[in-house]
Amino acid sequence: MTSATAAGVAALLRDAAAVTILCHVRPDPDTLGSGLALGQALVALGKTVEVAYPGVLPLPATMAGMPGGELLVDAASVTGHPVAVAVDAATQGRLEELGAVFEAAPTRIVVDHHVSNGGFGSVDLIDPTSDCTASLVLQIVDELGVELTEPIATCIYAGLVTDTGSFRWARPASFRIAARLLEVGVDGARWSRQLLDTHPFAWLQVAGEVLGDAQLVESACGGAGLVYATVPHRLLSSMAWDESESLIDLVRTAGDAEVAAVFKESEPGRWNVSLRSRTDVDVTTIAGGFGGGGHVRAAGYSASGTADEVVAALLAAAQ
CATH class of the missing domain: 3.90.1640.10 (inorganic pyrophosphatase (n-terminal core))
Structure with a gap:
């Protein structure tokens, strides 16, 4: 090299x-x-x-x-x-x-x-x-x-x-x-x-369902807060991959949390996880712990398990 x-x-x-x-x-x-x-x-x-x-x-x-x-x-x-x-x-x-x-x-x-x-x-x-x-x-x-x-x-x-x-x-x-x-x-x-700024109308309905189930964990990331949402396979399979990627930009707008995460089930039991931070938290340190990487304010990784299992693993790493 x-x-x-x-x-x-x-x-x-x-x-x-x-x-x-x-x-x-x-x-x-x-x-x-x-x-x-x-x-x-x-x-x-x-x-x-x-x-x-x-x-x-x-x-x-x-x-x-x-x-x-x-x-x-x-x-x-x-x-x-x-x-x-x-x-x-x-x-x-x-x-x-x-x-x-x-x-x-x-x-x-x-x-x-x-x-x-x-x-x-x-x-x-x-x-x-x-x-x-x-x-x-x-x-x-x-x-x-x-x-x-x-x-x-x-x-x-x-x-x-x-x-x-x-x-x-x-x-x-x-x-x-x-x-x-x-x-x-x-x-x-x-x-x-x-x-x-261009999405099909059907994306609005999917986004509404995903955002409706979003969760806020104020104690995560040393008290900076984490907001997360999950996109099960039945929803993800109805979208093009760029449409699913744009969901993190909606979740990250929550001002109550420094870090946002979206769990996307690409196949049953297999997840792609997108992480974003608003200002100071380096999300590459979180992603790196799961074998992923990216930028200081935008990173990601892959995981396997149920929705509860992959969410629990992130919450444990983000304390």
Whole structure:
């Protein structure tokens, strides 16, 4: 493992004839936007590029029409070029079956901003001070000397606006980046609305049922409080994965608790747990205890058991 700068990564990519770009499972706008932005920049340099994410599920409707989508290939059809880039994946496990493609590449580049990422490439560009991986990709694009076109900028904006919660917890650098992207021609209003404020009507009914069963534990997290909700499999199976991910943003609005958690039953007895904190609590310490990871204020992990069992385990860890 070698730590790299954006310039170092750009030098490796400039010398490559073909590149495989891998996004993490259940892609969000940061991993997909990063992958498609970098892919378009490399195509502009005459490179052969493929972009893929694990699994067979189609992209959520909120990410439909993102520029560069023609570069996407099905996971089963990935060629696997000598240079592979993992974008926004905190661990190789987040690449699932495409982890083998990454591992097989002679040059393996990791570009990520998760504080829990210890590095798993032959070259790692990991910067937890960046609000999103897409911002790091912008640095690479600049080092490649590629023009920042509106399509590339749109993909970067997608990662930036979502990972900062529509700039609610953005650092100053992110506002400067946003200004640059908008000046290039990104339709910020359209993409913010599509990515953050668009849900099918049925989602409202599911969200209402989930929120109706939410629980507040004021003594958790050293008295800072924890609010949590569970999404049983019968409800989760009725939603696209991005719709289920957005539930945590509703739960976290409870001002009585510093930490929010949503338990999503992906299969009977198997749960994906999303954690968020409002200000000071580092939720990576909680997630890490269960083999997960993420950011200081946004992390997650997987668990098995009944709803009561997985909730009890979190409450025990969050005292």
